[in-house]
Amino acid sequence: EIVLTQSPATLSLSPGERATLSCRASQSISTYLAWYQQKPGQAPRLLIYDASKRATGIPARFSGSGSGTDFTLTISNLEPEDFAVYYCQQQGFTFGPGTKVDIK
Amino acid sequence: EVQLLESGGGLVQPGGSLRLSCEASGFTFSSYAMSWVRQAPGKGLEWVSTISGSGGSIYYADSVKGRFTISRDNSKNTVYLQMNSLRAEDTALYYCAEDVLWGQGTMVTVSS
Numbered sequence: 690e691i692v693l694t695q696s697p698a699t700l701s702l703s704p705g706e707r708a709t710l711s712c713r714a715s716q717s718i719s720t721y722l723a724w725y726q727q728k729p730g731q732a733p734r735l736l737i738y739d740a741s742k743r744a745t746g747i748p749a750r751f752s753g754s755g756s757g758t759d760f761t762l763t764i765s766n767l768e769p770e771d772f773a774v775y776y777c778q779q780q781g782f783t784f785g786p787g788t789k790v791d792i793k
Numbered sequence: 794e795v796q797l798l799e800s801g802g803g804l805v806q807p808g809g810s811l812r813l814s815c816e817a818s819g820f821t822f823s824s825y826a827m828s829w830v831r832q833a834p835g836k837g838l839e840w841v842s843t844i845s846g847s848g849g850s851i852y853y854a855d856s857v858k859g860r861f862t863i864s865r866d867n868s869k870n871t872v873y874l875q876m877n878s879l880r881a882e883d884t885a886l887y888y889c890a891e892d893v894l895w896g897q898g899t900m901v902t903v904s905s
Contacts, residue, residue, distance in 0.1 A: 690854070727838070733895060778838075781828060784837065
């Protein structure tokens with residue numbers, strides 16, 4: 690079973706700043722990586738699939754990159770509604786432990 | 794309306810069984826793989842199981858292999874999760890999911 694690790698565990702930033710979240714796989718998963726956002730009391734929302742493709746309706750400030758074992762989610766110009774927990778997932782399978790983006 | 798609606802959660806004793814159901818509507822159900830994902834209170838997301846659109850390919854997390862069984866009935870637009878030999882650590886909100894579309898979850902509590 691492939692293991693995903695995410696860093697940092699918590700990212701404290703201010704609105705308008707840039708967030709860079711990392712996800713590393715224990716073995717190559719090509720570009721089969723998705724990113725989800727979850728807010729308290731809500732189901733997760735798909736942001737990115739196939740490592741770099743934005744899901745329908747996701748703002749352009751969210752971007753994904755990477756392949757193989759190392760992946761990055763970048764949120765440029767953080768909006769107040771972006772403060773949440775972000776999970777990476779080997780598509781259809783395991784999730785990473787999550788990165789919490791909170792307000793500094 | 795495109796949606797997933799889970800049901801079947803509840804309180805069960807350790808060692809007991811429960812069957813979760815997830816009814817889909819608004820899309821061509823048989824064309825999509827479906828997954829069960831759980832989230833223990835205050836914890837992260839944990840993938841549980843995935844079944845292909847035809848039902849011919851099935852995958853389980855190591856933590857549930859041999860105890861849980863996923864299945865689907867495409868004539869009823871429904872995916873199931875049969876959970877046996879339940880443990881306290883199986884306590885969680887169980888989501889039915891298809892990549893973009895997620896249900897609101899059904900709570901399973903394993904306690905004596």
